[in-house]
Amino acid sequence: TEKTLVVTSVNDVQVVDDIPSEELLKHDLSVDVICTPTRVIRVPDARPKPTGIYWDLLSPEKLSQVRVLQRLKASIEEK
Secondary structure, eight states: OSSOEEEEEOOOOOOOSSSGGOOOOOOOOOOEEEOOOOOOOEEESSOOOOOOSSSSGGGGHHHHHHHHHHHHHHHHOOO
């Protein structure tokens, strides 16, 4: 949901000030909090979170590698 915090840990040198929105893809997820060895950064104005799985972006190869996604897709298709 939109209320779910997305938190990541990275090295200080991996933090950038901004990523232009035109460089982000449909499946890219912005984070709400970044933790580095020296600081905790709260990210303002995060992008809206996805509302589900983008099945059209999953290749058959990737789907075959992730068993839980296989089961979820099969469950959805049964309905």
